[in-house]
Amino acid sequence: MTIAELLPPAVEPVTLAEVKAHLRLDTDDEDALLSALVRTARQYMEAETGLCLIVRLLRLYLDDWPEGRVIQIARGPVQAIEMLTVYDDFGAPVDVSTAGYVLDGAARPARLILPERPATARAMNGIEIDFTAGFGESGADVPDTLKRALLLHVAAMFELRGVLAAEDQPGAVPVGYDRLVAPWRLRRL
Structure with missing residues (x-):
């Protein structure tokens, strides 16, 4: 990670x-x-x-989905999940819908559960989760x-x-x- x-x-x-x-x-x-x-x-x-401390956009890279349903995010507090990307057999990025995710962004580490976890063909860093984290804008x-x-x-x-x-x-x-x-x-x- x-x-x-x-x-x-x-x-x-x-x-x-x-x-x-x-x-x-x-x-x-x-x-x-x-x-x-x-x-x-x-x-x-x-x-x-x-x-x-201040809200900004970050990206979590995973090689594969964790064994349990919960994805832990070590930076926080997480405000929102912005985008989820996996890679197909040709190495092209595939955007995955983030609708319906459950986020406990205030937990340390933050916890995320996704409604679906599509497979990725890339062996390393094949899953990208973009998220915003921080206490606020100022x-x-x-x-x-x-x-x-x-x-x-x-x-x-x-x-x-x-x-x-x-x-x-x-x-x-x-x-x-x-x-x-x-x-x-x-x-x-």
Whole structure:
């Protein structure tokens, strides 16, 4: 199972103004760096938790249908299933109707049951499920604890700006970050 991002989020969960207020910055001198650090902090948090903070389009690739009826989607919260594609014997994509699917998008991982599961002729990545996932369209939809963790992380990375380049971040995870993010982490055995 592989999940690919088809479209990046339209906005970041925290605005530049929120970051500058948190850091008590008044000038625009560091805006480009701060924007890069916000993106880095979001990507780090999403990788750590399996969440999508802002709604975007993703694609789940499966080699074959799971043995049970339930398809698990590790990124969430899943808002909707957009498209389902399988491949015929000639390698051509075949769109499958998604009408009648049952989705528990808030579960961790999200759970999907399809009314039909047509066979695919492709041995690898023969099933593609496009879905939208995220808390909402703007930072206002993101839980406050996650936004607070992002601001703490950006501040810690901003402190290291003379030591590490923006592309080498995150250089540190601040004290308290783990406690804020812990309820959102997906634990596995």
